[in-house]
Amino acid sequence: MRIALDAMGTDNRPLSDIAGGVLAANEFGDTIVLVGDKRMIEAELKNHAVETSNVEILHAPDDIAMDEKPTDVLKLGASSSIHVALEAVKNGDVDAFVTMGNTGAVHALATLKTLRRIPGVKRPVLSALFAINDHRMIFLDVGANTDVKAEWVPQFAMMGSIYAERVMRCAKPRIALLSNGAEEIKGNLLIREAAQLLRHSKMNFVGNVEPVELMTSVADVIVMDGFVGNIVLKMFEATTHYVATLLRQEFRNDAFSMLGGALARPAFNRIRRRVDTSQIGGAPLLGVNGVVIIGHGGNSAIGIKNAIQQARSAVRENVISAIRSGIAQELT
């Protein structure tokens, strides 16, 4: 298998990206195609012990900044690492693309310029994997579509469900809608209409869930609109950081607390890992003609390796053709 990895994705590009790619190349034995400036990648690879036959370089002279707007990205030439890598997926040179780069840019370039939508897909959707007490969920949409129509939602649910089943190895994924209350009368217009559609579908829809249920294991595929999904993820991150700040402040307050904090350092480290979603590495952009996994720019080499692992499973488990069949069935 050949996986393209954006060498220019993370906040400290290309260091973490290449380190993650090397980890994956050595561990999985697949070919990792590092996409970015050839000379920069070659220079950085010298710092790593790597099975060179497992690593290739695909030259792309430009990269896309994290704050570049999707609309501007579309006007750029085709020489950015994201564009070059997506073309490679499209042409079959590689089996999948993994990036920690600008999500909006990947979404725009994949959907409008390179891979394009799977026929019948109304809107591609960005997902995020979320782990609570070892229970993994896929959230979608988390940012591709800020104004979602109810009729798109069953497709989001179906694509998320296929991913959960094949890649996350969840036997019969339970689909839920995120709402402001579990009762049917709760929700905004979108949620009430989407719930109707899901209830009347053959999908395994278990109803609406509230935020508190995201911290349990009552559902596996959580569907929401991209605006809400993005805010929910950011709210989780902001709240855990805030609590961490409070802990640091209060544990510095007096000698007993300081001693307590020092003794409990391993406990704190375990907690940090348990709320750190970057361990998961990334999540798929679903609905385009190819496997694309997008992760956070702050990811470590381990996170990137995990994202590559997901791409491998998605390719091996034929996620794209499963989605194609799902959509085709829906259309008949």
Add this chain to the structure above:
Amino acid sequence: MRIALDAMGTDNRPLSDIAGGVLAANEFGDTIVLVGDKRMIEAELKNHAVETSNVEILHAPDDIAMDEKPTDVLKLGASSSIHVALEAVKNGDVDAFVTMGNTGAVHALATLKTLRRIPGVKRPVLSALFAINDHRMIFLDVGANTDVKAEWVPQFAMMGSIYAERVMRCAKPRIALLSNGAEEIKGNLLIREAAQLLRHSKMNFVGNVEPVELMTSVADVIVMDGFVGNIVLKMFEATTHYVATLLRQEFRNDAFSMLGGALARPAFNRIRRRVDTSQIGGAPLLGVNGVVIIGHGGNSAIGIKNAIQQARSAVRENVISAIRSGIAQELT
């Protein structure tokens, strides 16, 4: 001043409600009018040392369950504690109403049956007060309107701003919209349209904020639609509870952690208080003809006393007539 307090609001009605009312009556010297079943209230009052001249009872034989739907509430008779109390505000028998009861019921009965909207108000709005590191913010809407029109948003901002200035004593409240990114191009359709309206108004609009900025002090009045606002509050609560669970689990993991946790117990208690929004007591329903403060059903007596304190400030600072003038100016 005379403040009506719903004796049947909290989850352990009437105990916490009456305890909170008694605290307020003794501390503030105002008359607290307990609204609920007369005999039940009289029986419970015997357990308290209270300056009886400061406490009155307004009989209301029925109460509204927490899970009663707003639509059903409207069909009920006028004998529930919420309905009776709102009528008392309307008739001028009391100056304000404080309740820890069913928010949807209060909203429906106040807006459609009793107090009704201030002339010119497009939609009344539910708020929540949020405190981060002693910085207080007012969030609105947090649940009254799940499908918000952009043209309502400037009024939400104006009403929140008046409350922040007069009751929260914030000198020149900074208004922000909650969005999925600070940039103008971010947001859903509602947020982009609402931002336009606010930018072209005379209000002190400081732009869009992301969830991470809710944990800072960059703005005072945070406007969002009621669906998102409700989920944001619940996400904060769910996340802090989740982290608390992790802390308990990990601190039980080994002897060092257990000892550390025991030493740091006061630090944990301080943190619990700092993330516990119930200390604030409640927040106003804005846009109706009267002061109405609604709090969480899990509130303690202290929280209820604090909610009553807010009602007192709102009455003393003429919040309702300030909103009336604000709306009137807007209409000219």
